[in-house]
Amino acid sequence: MTYSATTKSTKHVPQRSCTVCRVKADKPDLIRIVRSPEGLAVIDTAKKLPGRGAYICPDSECIERARKSGKLANAIGTVIGEDFWPELLSYAENFSVSKDVKIRSVLGLARKSGTLLVGTENIERERRKVLVMTASDCSEGVKRFAASRENIALGMGSDELSEVIGARGGVQIVGLPLASGFAKKIMSLNIAERGNAI
Numbered sequence: 001m002t003y004s005a006t007t008k009s010t011k012h013v014p015q016r017s018c019t020v021c022r023v024k025a026d027k028p029d030l031i032r033i034v035r036s037p038e039g040l041a042v043i044d045t046a047k048k049l050p051g052r053g054a055y056i057c058p059d060s061e062c063i064e065r066a067r068k069s070g071k072l073a074n075a076i077g078t079v080i081g082e083d084f085w086p087e088l089l090s091y092a093e094n095f096s097v098s099k100d101v102k103i104r105s106v107l108g109l110a111r112k113s114g115t116l117l118v119g120t121e122n123i124e125r126e127r128r129k130v131l132v133m134t135a136s137d138c139s140e141g142v143k144r145f146a147a148s149r150e151n152i153a154l155g156m157g158s159d160e161l162s163e164v165i166g167a168r169g170g171v172q173i174v175g176l177p178l179a180s181g182f183a184k185k186i187m188s189l190n191i192a193e194r195g196n197a198i
């Protein structure tokens with residue numbers, strides 16, 4: 001697999017999957033929860049504690065799903081008390097993750113839910129207004145296609161974009177209906193990072 005020199009993946013950071021949404025991310029960008037010797041769920045802030053652990057996105061949606069589904073409790077093999085969840089939520093809020101990591105996670109979820117439009121044809125077929133996102137190495141044609149729409153240039157090349165959404169490769173552009181929660185999330189991340197509206 002080839003990566004453009006500007007992507008993070010060239011650093012070979014170990015990858016882990018979120019126990020809840022299964023999205024793969026760099027290990028430092030996920031929160032590790034471990035079962036303590038006393039059988040309690042503990043946030044492994046240094047990611048060094050021994051014991052049965054599991055990873056989760058620093059995302060309130062994943063945390064809420066973990067609470068409701070019991071997936072995190074199953075993964076670490078213990079019962080998780082109700083008082084643990086607010087602690088995990090506030091930890092997640094302060095957890096520093098780059099915009100790109102969050103966008104990757106949203107794109108992965110959008111793909112799994114069937115909301116993500118992959119390629120210009122699918123975007124064109126969508127009747128609602130679409131937010132389009134282009135790979136950093138997309139063609140001039142794709143750039144022109146994007147320019148006439150609400151668009152965001154992603155900080156990843158097409159190989160990485162394809163991998164993020166579980167496609168075979170060569171994906172240069174993806175889209176999300178502007179009215180969808182996924183598009184709103186991505187726009188809010190983008191605005192938060194740049195400090196201005198797109």
Ligand SMILES: [Zn+2]
Pocket residue numbers: 018019020021022023056057059062
């Ligand atoms: Zn997740």
